[in-house]
Amino acid sequence: MMSETVITGYPSGMGRWEPDAASRLLEAAMELYEKQGFDSTTVAEIAARAGLTERTFFRYFSDKREVLFGGSSGLTTLLAAEVATAPAEASPLEATAAALKSLGMLIEGQRGRDFVRRRSRILAQNPELQERELIKLASWTDALALALRARGADEQRASLAAAAGVAAFRVAFARWVSSDDPQSLPELIRESFHGLRELTGA
Amino acid sequence: MMSETVITGYPSGMGRWEPDAASRLLEAAMELYEKQGFDSTTVAEIAARAGLTERTFFRYFSDKREVLFGGSSGLTTLLAAEVATAPAEASPLEATAAALKSLGMLIEGQRGRDFVRRRSRILAQNPELQERELIKLASWTDALALALRARGADEQRASLAAAAGVAAFRVAFARWVSSDDPQSLPELIRESFHGLRELTGA
């Protein structure tokens, strides 16, 4: 999604201009957000550091925040597909758990924990960025609920399973990011769903 | 929270200027957001309709969105208090359910469903407003988790109960807003928590 071939339409090294504009903008933005904070960083600064202009920044990212969320747009499709391919006898919550575990594997593999931690540290310092993170999670919830309904779950059950599932994911993700010696993300997600089931019994 | 005495510091009708500046701004903003949409409404327009200036708008509300969320800042305190006063033998999820039911009663009584529906229709049309709504819910989640930990619940249990509880609230609230002939909000919340417990059993 953020690889050079997708973004520029040209294989790396063969572009007419310096390649990887989006990646360069992302790296420049993260460095500046880390060094001087999100608020104190202007888009013009980011663009200059990437060797581009402000206008070009906005051609790649819809706003100043979106540069940190570029990789997450295709994930709803993955979630829907995973729910659809879950065994027919799986309950809504089980199908949701399976889908989110797949997502966890993808996240772990795609960027690696170091990148994610770096990004999380930036998000933690700015409410506007947290808002954007939350709406991304909400879009996951919506996609999950829709896919569950397509499997025959009723509205309330689908919404609840999706929302509770994403809540479990959030908790697992937070542990994964903050722990010093973490288990794998899918494993933490499994534990989180286990805790969710225990909540109602105990 | 938005009554004239709190906002202006002067009882209604006794102010040195036209009273209820915040209420007037809120009403003006809602009318304009409804008529021409959030994006196409400028703060200057809102202020003019309320007989004030743009600068004064920003003295009452931190940004253009916040005017629709003014009433929600004190609610985290209520949630924490309700969790704290729940019976000692109540489980984390039970304490959460009790707190959110109280919140439901408050919401139903304070504004009434008509106002809430009107507001929801505006929020539904704008992603930026939805972001703000989500971060408000996230602050509820944090407050609940903190209060649950103070009751002795461990980190994961507290976070999960809070997140799953708020998820249940969201589902109930959505039903309450969208239904044509709704049950009471606390009743819908009760049902939503019931559905949550069933998710893990079925």
Place this chain on the structure above:
DNA sequence: GTGTTGATGTCAGTGACTGACATGACCATA
């Protein structure tokens, strides 16, 4: 009356974001 207070107005500035148009390297094809 005179001074203080607090809500409001005025004004200038910064920076996010947009639309319209210009540029200039690459590529295709003659």
Place this chain on the structure above:
DNA sequence: TATGGTCATGTCAGTCACTGACATCAACAC
């Protein structure tokens, strides 16, 4: 080797959200 088209980028002017500094001016205290 021209010549024209394509497309990422640059340039520029404009709107609007939001902020800090300072002015105003009705009410109230004394």
